[in-house]
Amino acid sequence: xxxxxxxxVEPIVFTSFLDDAVDGVDSNQDGSLSSPSSxxxxxxxxxxxxxxxxxxxxxxxxxxxxxxNNPNGWYPKYTGAFSVHGAHPQITDSIFERNHAISLxxxxxxHPLLERNMIxxxxxxxxxxxxxxxxxxxxxDASSTADIIGNIFEDNTIGISSESATSTPLIVKDNTFTxxxxxxxFNYSYGDLNLENTNNQDSERKGGLYIQLVVxxxxxxxxxxxxMPYVFRGGITVAEGGILxxxxxxxxxxxxxxxxxxxxxxxxxxxxxxxxxxxxxIFTAFADDSDGYDSxxxxxxxxxxxxxxxxxxxxxxxxxxxxYVQVRYGGLGKNLCPHAYLGGPCMDYKGAxxxxxxxxxxxxxTFDKNLAIAVYVAGDAQPIIEYSDIHxxxxxxxxxxxxxxxxxxxxxxxxxxxxxxxxxxxxxEDVVYRx
Ligand SMILES: [Ca+2]
Ligand SMILES: [Ca+2]
Numbered sequence: 001x002x003x004x005x006x007x008x009v010e011p012i013v014f015t016s017f018l019d020d021a022v023d024g025v026d027s028n029q030d031g032s033l034s035s036p037s038s039x040x041x042x043x044x045x046x047x048x049x050x051x052x053x054x055x056x057x058x059x060x061x062x063x064x065x066x067x068x069n070n071p072n073g074w075y076p077k078y079t080g081a082f083s084v085h086g087a088h089p090q091i092t093d094s095i096f097e098r099n100h101a102i103s104l105x106x107x108x109x110x111h112p113l114l115e116r117n118m119i120x121x122x123x124x125x126x127x128x129x130x131x132x133x134x135x136x137x138x139x140x141d142a143s144s145t146a147d148i149i150g151n152i153f154e155d156n157t158i159g160i161s162s163e164s165a166t167s168t169p170l171i172v173k174d175n176t177f178t179x180x181x182x183x184x185x186f187n188y189s190y191g192d193l194n195l196e197n198t199n200n201q202d203s204e205r206k207g208g209l210y211i212q213l214v215v216x217x218x219x220x221x222x223x224x225x226x227x228m229p230y231v232f233r234g235g236i237t238v239a240e241g242g243i244l245x246x247x248x249x250x251x252x253x254x255x256x257x258x259x260x261x262x263x264x265x266x267x268x269x270x271x272x273x274x275x276x277x278x279x280x281x282i283f284t285a286f287a288d289d290s291d292g293y294d295s296x297x298x299x300x301x302x303x304x305x306x307x308x309x310x311x312x313x314x315x316x317x318x319x320x321x322x323x324y325v326q327v328r329y330g331g332l333g334k335n336l337c338p339h340a341y342l343g344g345p346c347m348d349y350k351g352a353x354x355x356x357x358x359x360x361x362x363x364x365x366t367f368d369k370n371l372a373i374a375v376y377v378a379g380d381a382q383p384i385i386e387y388s389d390i391h392x393x394x395x396x397x398x399x400x401x402x403x404x405x406x407x408x409x410x411x412x413x414x415x416x417x418x419x420x421x422x423x424x425x426x427x428x429e430d431v432v433y434r435x
Contacts, residue, residue, distance in 0.1 A: 001048055002089070006057030011095075014081075016040035016062035038123035039065040039100035043080055046087040046112075053089040055082075064100035066125070078125060080105030080138065084112045092116050101125035101133045103156075107140040111168065113147045120154035133157060136180070139164045142191040147171040153180055160184040165191020172197040178204060183228065185210035193221045201227040208253060208295045215269065217241035225249035225279070229293050231286060235263035235308075240316040242269035248324070249279035253295050254307035255286035264308040264354075267317045271310075271360075275324035280366070283310060285329035304394040305332040305371030309351055312358040312383075320360035327352050331371035333396065346399045351376030351410065355383045355417075363387055372396035372405035374427070378412040385409065385417055391425040407432050 006012040013022055016036035020026045028034065040062040046053055063081030068074050078101035082091065086108040092115040096103040103122045106112060119136040126133075134157025139146060142165040149171065153159030159180045164170040165188060172195065177183040183202055186195055189212040200209065208231040215221045215238040222245045223230070229251035236252075238244045244267075246252075254265075265283070275281040285306035286296045306329045312320055330352030337344035349372035353362070357379035365388040367374040374393045377383060393406030408430040411417060424430035 001051050002044075002046070002053040002055065004053075004055045004058055008057060011057045011059050012055075013059045014041075014044065014061070014063065015059070019061060022059075022061070036062045036098075038062055038098050039125070041065060042067070043083045043105075046082070046084045046089045046110075049087050053087065055089060055091045056093050058091075058094040060094065060096045060099065060103070062098055062100075064102055064123075066101060076101075076125070078102050078105070078133070079107075083107075084110040084144075086110050088112060090115075094118075095120075096136070097121050098123060102135045102138045104137045105140060106138065106144045106146055108143065110144045111146060113149075114151060115147070115149045117151045118154065119151060119156065119159070122156045124157055134181075135159075135161045137161070139170070142166065145170045145194075148173075148175060150174040152176050152178070153183070154178045156180045158182045158185060162186045163191065165194060167194065169194045169196040173199055175200045177202045177207065177228075180207070182210060183207045187212045188214060189234065190214075192216070192219060193223070195224065197224050197226050199227050202293070205292055206294050206297060207231075208293060213237070213244075215239060215242035215244045217269070219243070221245070223247065223250060229253050229291055229295055231255055231295055232265075233263070236265045236267075238267045238269040238271055238317075240268040240314070244269070244271050246271070246273040246281050248275040248281060251282045251284070251291045251293075253284055253286045253288060254330075255296070265310040267310065267312050267320055267360075268314055269316060271312075271317070271320040271322070273322045273325050277324060277364075280324040280326050281322075282326045283328070283330065284326070288329060302329045302369075304329055304369050305396065306330075308332045309354050311350075311354040311356065312360045313354075313356050314358055315380075318359040320358075321363070322360065322365055323363045324365070325362075326366040326368065327370065327374070328368045329370065331373060331393075331396075333372060343399065345397065347372075347397055347404075349373050349376070349396060349404060350378075354378070355381050355415075357381055359383050361386075365389070366391075367408070368392055369394060370406070373407045373410045375409045377409065377415045377417050379414055381412075381415040381417065383417045384420070385422060386420040388422045389425075390422060390427065390430070393427045395428055405429075410434060
């Protein structure tokens with residue numbers, strides 16, 4: 001157990017041998033010939049789970065050197081300036097600055113409390129993979145979690161990077177992010193969503209919370225509304241038998257995935273997205289800044305068809321209900337014959353919302369500036385679409401000589417949607433029955 005409890009006026013300092021500035025003492029006796037840099041020293045490791053170590057009012061500078069187990073050279077593994085292995089330390093009111101690659105590293109069933117710390121200028125380590133460097137907090141495995149409360153993350157590559165997927169939730173609340181390339185990312189591609197997040201914000205209203213989300217059979221998960229928007233690069237998947245609830249006020253921006261041109265939101269289980277009139281749930285483009293957050297860091301206006309769509313696939317998704325949901329800038333099509341010598345492009349559009357052999361309820365929704373088709377109903381489908389506002393669906397290229405849309409609702413020959421009191425404005429065609 002480590003007790004390192006400084007005070008506001010007398011903090012405890014962990015720093016480099018070369019750091020003369022911190023105390024005015026030239027410890028290495030070379031005057032100012034040398035200066036400190038990140039990775040000058042290794043780290044403080046926490047192993048004991050009980051009793052918990054306590055660190056308060058500490059300053060941790062220039063650590064995070066990393067280790068190399070490779071005999072053929074320096075192939076480092078970076079494990080932070082503070083490294084928490086299966087332990088539960090309380091690390092509060094402290095400053096982490098200019099550490100190497102990772103400031104705080106968490107693994108092996110650890111559960112630290114990180115509260116009211118300033119975590120800044122974590123240095124980019126050129127030897128590390130780009131996606132493994134400059135992290136304020138790195139939760140490295142699914143067995144670990146943390147309470148991350150009221151911290152300030154400044155000028156890191158990524159403020160928080162997490163693989164946490166424990167039965168104990170990862171608590172991320174009241175944190176402020178400033179000038180990080182990415183505020184936070186939560187990977188649930190393999191583990192299970194268990195994130196209790198609220199009131200996290202970017203002081204410059206940029207970026208968002210990046211998340212990978214898969215809900216599996218038998219799981220019941222909730223995506224919280226936060227002050228920051230979410231950015232989804234890998235879509236959302238709710239498998240048959242899974243239930244995902246999205247809280248009112250959540251803003252979900254879809255960005256194209258570098259490995260795939262676009263990834264839809266795919267619902268084979270149940271999606272409950274019930275907003276309110278004043279706190280709608282918004283699905284929109286990465287470039288849509290209208291929530292006040294410039295998530296993509298660019299000034300350009302979003303375009304229709306910037307992302308693919310929300311897909312309800314099969315009867316197992318029919319318990320889904322969407323109320324006060326806004327769907328904007330979706331409807332990206334697929335090019336079925338990309339080569340010009342085959343007469344391409346020949347574009348296939350399946351709506352900003354695809355309802356395929358499914359009967360969800362869509363009530364008081366808004367569809368705005370989607371490409372080609374706002375809602376595409378196909379197969380054995382009896383969805384309820386009511387009190388919704390479908391407007392400004394944009395015309396799109398179908399092939400070199402013809403265009404399509406913008407269609408409000410496109411209904412297949414075998415489909416029987418119940419349409420009640422919907423309003424249509426500025427679409428080329430409001431409702432189309434396909435043969
Ligand atoms: Ca010196
Ligand atoms: Ca923007």
